Amino acid sequence: MGWHSLSMKIAVAQLNPTVGDLSGNRKLIEDALHESIDRGADLLVCPELVLTGYPPMDLLARDGFVEGTLRELEALVEHSHRIPMALGVPLPVEGYGPQQLSNSAVLLDGGRIVGRQAKTLLPAYDVFDERRYFVPADSREAAVLDRPGIGPIGLAVCEDAWWRELDYPLDPVGDLVRAEAKTVLNLSASPWHVGKGEQRREIFSRLAREHGVPIVFANQVGGNDELIFDGGSFVVDAEGNEIGSLPQFETGLLVVDLDSPEAECASRLTRPAELEHGLVLGIRDYFEKQGLPRRAVVGLSGGIDSAVTAHLAVEALGAEGVLGILMPGPYSSDHSVEDAKALAENLGIETRTVDIQPLYLEFRKVFAGLFGEQEDYGLADQNIQSRLRGSTLMAVSNAEGRLVLATGNKSELSLGYCTLYGDMIGGLAVLGDVYKGDVYALARHANVSGERIPLSSIEKPPSAELAPDQTDQDDLPPYEILDAVLEQVIEGDRNPLSIEPPPGADAELCKQIALRLDRNEYKRRQGPLVLRTTTKAFGSGRRLPIVHRFGV
The missing domain is CATH 3.60.110.10 (Carbon-nitrogen hydrolase)
Known part of the structure; x- marks a missing residue:
């Protein structure tokens, strides 16, 4: 032998x-x-x-x-x-x-x-x-x-x-x-x-x-x-x-x-398949091991992040365990509403629609009393829309015992492109350690056996739809540049001054991304638990002070 x-x-x-x-x-x-x-x-x-x-x-x-x-x-x-x-x-x-x-x-x-x-x-x-x-x-x-x-x-x-x-x-x-x-x-x-x-x-x-x-x-x-x-x-x-x-x-x-080894060896998973399997398991066990009912609620905007989150939730909990809430506002496009409806039909989940515009208009009256009559109240105008949506989702959670799944991705959380007490609310941040590029990969993988996520949600320019004609790139660099820089700083622990600029970026842009990452630590501390998929996720594995001046 x-x-x-x-x-x-x-x-x-x-x-x-x-x-x-x-x-x-x-x-x-x-x-x-x-x-x-x-x-x-x-x-x-x-x-x-x-x-x-x-x-x-x-x-x-x-x-x-x-x-x-x-x-x-x-x-x-x-x-x-x-x-x-x-x-x-x-x-x-x-x-x-x-x-x-x-x-x-x-x-x-x-x-x-x-x-x-x-x-x-x-x-x-x-x-x-x-x-x-x-x-x-x-x-x-x-x-x-x-x-x-x-x-x-x-x-x-x-x-x-x-x-x-x-x-x-x-x-x-x-x-x-x-x-x-x-x-x-x-x-x-x-x-x-x-x-x-x-x-x-x-x-x-x-x-x-x-x-x-x-x-x-x-x-x-x-x-x-x-x-x-x-x-x-x-x-x-x-x-x-x-x-x-x-x-x-x-x-x-x-x-x-x-x-005399004759056992079988398991087949390897592709990167998107591995990512999907991991997130589905993370969602399922988060519910089951706490003894929570298999009842989640997701805000459906028609965008890719909420679509992928809903898809993963259905894979983890079943279609009967996921409720989608459509919350169109003053700047929501017709195609986004249609994309959200198409997604829900593809996934076989229940939806309800809440028009936030009446409440938004009431808040504009409050703003007028606070700040004087203005055409545009800037971020206050944008963020109140997100907070109205967050409050709506939490009301559903309280009334029906559903866990809110936050939909923000790692690229957005890194730079604070998210709203405290708005789209950051929830019990679990499913995509909080998934860069935007991988969100797209997950969406394409979900559609391998047939369309689950509408192609228009994948192909259209991403937008928070909180202002007229808004796109993410009004406030963020292109995601392929942003993700490449963030990986160096977060996973690689690179000093802002030692980042290697990816194609299309220069040293100053890299430094500004790194500084903005640090300045938004306070936001991430108040967000829901993030499922870990990379070597360095926001949470227990990345402990940075909110107040510091290194690299400033």
Whole structure:
């Protein structure tokens, strides 16, 4: 036999745990265990912190949380007589202060915990803050199962495989191999962004080749707050070849025989398909895991952002769970109203129409009393239209128990091209981490199998329609330029003075974009939760002061 004389059928459980649902998460593991036994597996591998769900954050300090987790672990230990299993759990650490924990992988077999390994590399960047909660491992040892034909197993937790990419001073996987591990199990809760799956495959394939051992990558799937986990679990052999994998964004169980691999490898998604699948999962789990009714409301303007948001909501919740509200105003064009109606018909969703013009005219009377009679009240004139629409949507939310989905995209949120208490209201910002160029890509992808989003919504110049003959480019650079600059500043953390101007831009325009980005931080702090799709989303992974003068 190959594989260092190791013959083993490994089951990889790609599970969707809910943070804090300790008994429910245990049940997911038990179900995976029974299926693994039915399929003849010798070992079950589950994700990082699967019993608590990831990330548990300050729940780890809440009275009874860790104790409850350990009780569920004890119940799983009793199930390990038939086949062993590896899973992630927080464990108390002796010798440290009170309530000090490790983010650990444990190996259960024969009614006992036969191996445990704390996570060594604790991330404290972007959306991660694990050093707030955990202490790192000070050593790495292989675990031995008392089962014929199964060699020593190395347990690693997520970041432990990323040492080279993030310039950590040590290689935990290498330490496990030096401790005689013949197979390495990497238990992960690795958040998704577009392209993350290919990055993981490259990292784990290289690690397997370097150390000459097969590696199992078991990742969590599902949405938890703004984070989306794509799963995409896989197994690579000692030469770094992928010998089995699970699809992204789905739960499932992969069984791979390391000695004669014949498992299927999941097909890769295109960028727009990956983006759509991720956002749909993020929406669905945001509703389901909170116990919210599957009832959303979206303001339909006839534009591309609201159209794509409505499409994604229907994919996540079903057409019966989405209500579209048309709110034409004094500057709404006839074709925009028709586009909104066509979209609703294509999606099969209910619509209602509220004409905001009477209320708008009443507010102009109020403005006249405040500021004197004027033909144009500038931004106050424009933003009151958006706020009337926002108030209408919130009224529907309050009256019918529907969650408002905000429709603004990342390009607009970056520059503050949005209205506080207007189009920024809502419980979830679906496109808040999607640049305008990718919004168009999502729209075209939605229409691959037939028109769902009207072509005119895709082809017409984007406009907020808050003033006569208005287009977005009255106030914003062309989106292809804007997005290219924003990616350098947001994802690339570039200094405004070091931005490389894209074609059609100069250094001064780049600087003005960067400054406007910073000046609108106060707006973004007051917006709804943004689903993360890139390496740097607005929210917990990007923490900048509102008040600063760097780069001014």
